[in-house]
Amino acid sequence: MIKADLHTHTIFSKDSLSRVGDVIDAAAKAGLSAIAITDHDSIEGALEAQRxxxxxxxxxxxxxxxxxxxxxxxxxVYFVKKRIAPGKLGGVLAEAKRQGAVCCAAHPYDFARHGIALGKLPAPLLAKIGCVEVFNARVPMPSQNARAMAFALRNRLALLAGSDAHHPSEVGAAYVEFYGVSALDAASLVGAHRKIGGKSSSPFVRFYSRYAVLRKKLAGLFRPRGMD
Ligand SMILES: [Zn+2]
Structure with a gap:
């Protein structure tokens, strides 16, 4: 069995201060056997975490x-080989396919945090998204996870979950247990038998990411000239 948190951030995201080493330690402490590092528009933290x-x-x-x-x-996106640049959904999905990556709608009904309105997506685009994050530990309302779950089941999409940790203490708050596999790959991430688990993080965890954004902005303001 593989226990995996499939949505975590590090200092390579603009709204997280988590050091890569601390995220890895937290993953081990939480008893995870797999973790996906999913920084905003960056794979630097994920590469560092692998090292x-x-x-x-x-x-x-x-x-x-x-x-x-x-x-x-x-x-x-999971199992990417190169950073995928932000852009139009169609183009991003095409690039992910070229790289053999698995695509998953993040917190789809949390529109305040840029969830994809799955129900309104044109069918050809939806057909290219294999998975739905049905449990995100940071959604402000449990009903948003419930709606994501209902949509995924109705459309026979694979169920995934993640803490969306922006602080090491949140790592493992949501996870997926995959059965019958000893390591995850693109096929088993979509196809293996699974169970979703976890608990919602306290609403206060959102202050971690606001604080991180603020601190990084201030650091930029006060950085002496010529240090960039
Ligand atoms: Zn996230």
Whole structure:
């Protein structure tokens, strides 16, 4: 069985201060056997996390992921080979396919955080999204996860879940247990038998990301000239 948190952020996201090493430690502590690092429009943190896990010889699979901003909302991509630039959803899906990556609608009914309105997507675009994040530990209202779950079941899409951790203490708050596999790949991420688990994070965790944005802005303002 593989226990995986499929949505986490590091300092390589503009709204997180989590050091990569701390995220990896938190994953091990939470008993995860796999973690997807899904920074906003970046795979730097994921690449670094792979190096850290390897260096520390941890029994933790680090999946190269990214949370890509598109014109229709946020799309999680897994097993990417290269960073995918933000842009139109159609173009992002095409690039993900070229790379053999798995696509997942992130917190689809949380429109305040750029969820994709799955019900309004043209069928050809929806057909290219294999998975739905049906449990995101950070959604402000549980009904948003419930709607995501109902949509995924109705449309026979694969169910995924993640903490959306922007602070190491949130890692593992939501997870998927995959059965009958010893490591995840693009096929088993979509096809393996699974169980979703976790609990909603306290609403206060959102202050972590606001604080991170503010601190990074201030750091930019006060950076001495010539240091960029
Ligand atoms: Zn996220």
């Amino acid at each position: 850290v896990a390897r260096r520390r010889n941890l029994p933790l699979q680090v999946i190269l992921g990214e949370e890509v901003r598109t014109d229709k909302g946020d799309l999680l």
